[in-house]
Amino acid sequence: MKALMSLGALIGVAGLLLLGGMTFDVVPSNTVRLVEGYMPIQLLLEVACFVIGFTGLSYMASAMGMALPRFWQGIGFWIFLMVYLKYRVYPPIPFSVRAMYGTVGLVTVFMWVSANEEDWNKFKQPIMNVLDAQTGMNRLLRYVYLVLIPILVGGFSFNAMMPKSEEPIELRTVHPAPPASTKVHGKTYTLQTSQNPYRVNPEGKYDQEFSNANIVEQGMGRLMKPNANPWDEKNQGYLKYVREGGEIFFQNCHFCHGDNLNGRGLHAFAFNPIPANFTDPGTIAQLQETFIFWRVSKGGIGLPNEGFPWASVMPPWEQHLTVDEIWKVVLFEYWHTGYYPRTWD
C-alpha cells in the first residue's frame, strides 16, 4: 500500500511540476502533447492521474506528520482544476465553458469534503476558528475579512455592471435545422429521404456498404484503403465520382476549407468564424448527406432564421455548380475525412 501511495505521490509531484512549468513557460508548453484523435480521453486520463497523485501526496504528507488541512486540500484542488483548464488545454476554452466546469468542480469539491461528518468538520474548522476568533491571529483575520469581503463583492458587482466595449457574446446555431425539402435547379429534394445518387458500386447500383468500405482510414494519417484509390483511372462507380468530386472541390472549395478539409484554407483566416472544419467529429459526421447538399446549394445567405447571426460567407453554390457536381463534392468530403454520413436505418 505504501509503495503504491509513494508511486502516486511521485506522479503527483511530477504532474504538478510539469503543469507549473508549462504554465510559467519554464518548460515548453508542448512537453506533453495532446495527441490528435485521443485528446478528449487523454484529458480525462490526465486529470485522473493528478487525482491519484494528490491521493499519494496526501498519504505521504500524513505519514510524515505534515498533513495538509482538509480545507486547503479542497481549495487547492479547485485552484488546480482552474489552472489546468486555463493553461493546459489548447486552443483556449471559452470562458462560458470554463465557468461551467469551474462550477462543477466547486460542487464536487463540496461533495467530497462534506461526504461524511468527520471530513466536513475538518473542512469547516478553519472557517469556524476565524469566526470564533479565539486567538489574536484569527481575530485579525476576521477583521481583514470583514473589510475585504465587502470590497471584493462590491468590486465584482461594479465590474459586472460597468458598460463594456467588448463584442457581445454570440449564441450561434452552428447546425440550424434544415427545411423538410429544398428546391435546387428546379427540382425539389426531400431532405429526410433523398440519397446521394453517386454513392454507387462499380455496377452502378446504390450501395452504402460499398462506399463506406472505401473511405480513407480515420486518424492522423488518413490513409487510403488498398485498391481504393480514386485517382486510379480503372476505378468505376463510387471511387470515380469521388475523384470527380475532388476535382470540383479543389477548383472551388479548398481556398477556404483547406487542402485537408480542416477549415484552414488560403483565405480562411480572413473570416471569423473560419470555415467549417470537416475533419472535426462535430460537423459533417453528425449530419445527413442531404443536409450538406442543402447547405452547399443555398450557402450562408440561405440559412434560416434560427441560424442568426448568419455568420457565414459561403456562396450559394447552386448558382455556380450543377446538382450533380454538388452531390459529387459532398461524396468527396465524406471520403476524404473518413466519416460516414448519418443515416436513419
Added chain:
Amino acid sequence: MGLLAGKRIFSIVALCMMVGLLLLPVVVALPSLAIGEETHAGDAAKKDGDKVEKGRDVYYKTEGIVSGAPAPKTTDGVKDYPRYNFESRVLLWFANQQHLYYGSFVLAVPIFCMIIEFMGVVTKDKALAKRYDQLAYDFIKISLTAYSLTAILGGILIFTFLTLYPSFFSYLSGIFRPVMHIYALMFVAESGTLYIYYYGWDKMREGFLKWIHLSMSVVLNVIGTLLMFLANSWIGFMMSPAGVDEQGRYLGNIWHVIHTALWNPLNLHRILGNMAFGGGVVAAYAAYKFLASKTDEDRAHYDWMGYIAMALGVAFLIPLPFAGYWLMREVYAYRQQMGITLMGGLLAWLFIIQATMIGILFLCTNYYLWQAMGRMRGAEKYQRYIKYLVFLLACGFVVFITPHTMVMTPAELKAMGGQQHPVLGNFGVMSAKNGGINVIITTTVLSFVWYMRGNKVSTVSWAKFGNIFMGVFFACAYFNIIFLAVYGYYIPANVRVGLSVPQVATTLSCLFFMFALNSFMMKGAKQMGAIEWGKISARSQYALIMLATAFTWMMALMGYIRSSVRLFWHVNEIMRDNSPWAYTHTVGFAANMISANVLFFWITILFVFWLGSLTAKKVPVESKAGIPGSVPQPAPSH
C-alpha cells in the same frame, strides 16, 4: 362473522363498481363513436351528392373518407386570437404547467401508495406493516387535496384555451371529440375510485379485505394511467399529426389520430417522469418535516419517509434517460429537422440546461446516499472511497454537459480557431454523452450497493469471491461504457445509435445483477451496527429538497422544449400559428418563466401539505425493532 362477511361483500361490490367505472367510458363511448362517424360521413356524402371524398393520411399514408373540416387558416385578430393586453401564450403556458404538475403528482402518488401498501401487506413485521400502511394513507390523503386542485387547474386550462385560442381549440376538439368524452368519463371513474379507495381504507384494514383494497389501488392506477395516455394523444397529435390529410381533415380513424408517431414514447417517458417527480416531491415534504421536527421520534419517522420516497423516485429516475433517448430517437425518425432543432439547433442550449439538471439529480441522489451511510455504524469503511466516486461522477457530468455549440465572444471564437473546439468539441456529441450519463448511473448504482451493505459483513462462504466478482464486474462495466463511447467516433452514425443498447444493457446489468448478488451475499449477514434513523445530517435533507426542485424545474423545461419544437405551428405542418407570438422565446425569458412556474407550484403544494397536516391523526405505533420511532435497528426496508 356476519359483520366480516358483510364487509367482504361490500368490498367486492366496491371493487366491481370500480372495474365497472373503468369500463364505463369505453362501453358508453363505443356506440356513440360508431354513430358519430357514420352520421358525419353520411352528412358529408349527402352534401356532395352521394360522392364520398377521400383523403390520404399524412402519417400512415392510408386512404380514408374525409369526415371533418380542414384546419382553420387563422389570422391575427380578435376572431382567432382574442387577447388581453399581454401575451396570451404566457397565460396558457402557466395554466398548462400548473395543471401538469398537479396532474403528475396525483397520478404518481397512487402508484406509490400501491407499492407501499403492497410492501405493508407482504412484510412479516406487523409494526413495520402498520407503519407502511400509515405512510400510504398519508400519501393518499395529500393527493386527495391535490386532486381537487388538479381538476380546478384543468378547468382553468380549458377556459384559457376556449377564450384565448378558440379556433385552435375548436379544431382540436373537433378531431378529438370522442376521445375528450371518454377522457371526461374516465375522470369521473378516477374520482369515484379514488374516493372509495380513500374512504374505504379503515374498513378494509385486515386480511382478505386488505387485498381487495390493494386491488382497488391497481384499478385506480390503471384508470389514472389511461387518462394520461389519452391526454398524451393530444400533444402527440400536435407534434406529429396522424389520422388527418394534408389539409387537416379527419379521416374517420380515431386510432390513427391517437396512435401518432410519438404517442408511445411520450407515454413511457411521462409515466417514469411522473413517478420520479412524485418521489421527489414527497421526499422534499419529508425533508421539510425532518428539518422542522422537534423530537427524535419525528425526525426518525421523516428520515425514513424521505428515504423511502427518494428510493422510489430514483428507481424510476434511473430508466428515465433511456426512455428519453427512445423519445428523441423517434423524434429524429419522424422529422429530422425537428430532431436537429431540439438537439443541435435552436433549442440545443436548453438541452444543455436539461443535461445539467439530470446531472444535478444524480449528484443529489449520490450525496444523499453518502450522507445516509453516516447513520449506520460500520459504513466508515466505504466512506473513504467516496472521493473516487465523486471523481467518476464529475467526469461523467462534465462530459454530459459540454455544449456542442459553445457560447463565446467573437474574440474567443477567433482564438479558438473555428467554431469547434478540437478537444472539448468531442464531448459535445451523442457518443460521448451516452458514455457520460451511463457512467453517472452506474456510479449511482455503486453508491446504492455500498449503502445497502454499509453496516453489514457477508457471512456466506463465498463472500471473498463475491466481493472480487462485484469489483471486477463494475470495473468491466465502466471499461465497456467508456470504450463504446470512444468507439462510437469511428463507426457510421446508424451503428453508433445502436451502440447505446450495449451501453444501457451494461448499466442495467450492474443494476439488476449487482443488486441481486448483493442481496444474496447479505442474507444472514453480520450486523456491524444499527441504522440510527433520524441521525442524519441536515445537508442530506437539503439534498432531497434540491432533488425535488431540480425535478420540477426540469419538468417545466422539458415541457417547454417539447412544445416549442413545433416552432410556428399549432399542429405541426397542418395548422399554422398566426398569432403575434409565433416565435421562440429567448433562453432567458424561458428560464424566468420556468422558475416562476416552479416557485408557484412549491408555494401551492406547501399549502396542500399544510391542509393535509390539519387533519393529521396520530396513529400509535407499537415499538418494534427496525423501524423509526423505536430503538434503532438495521433497516429492513432494503
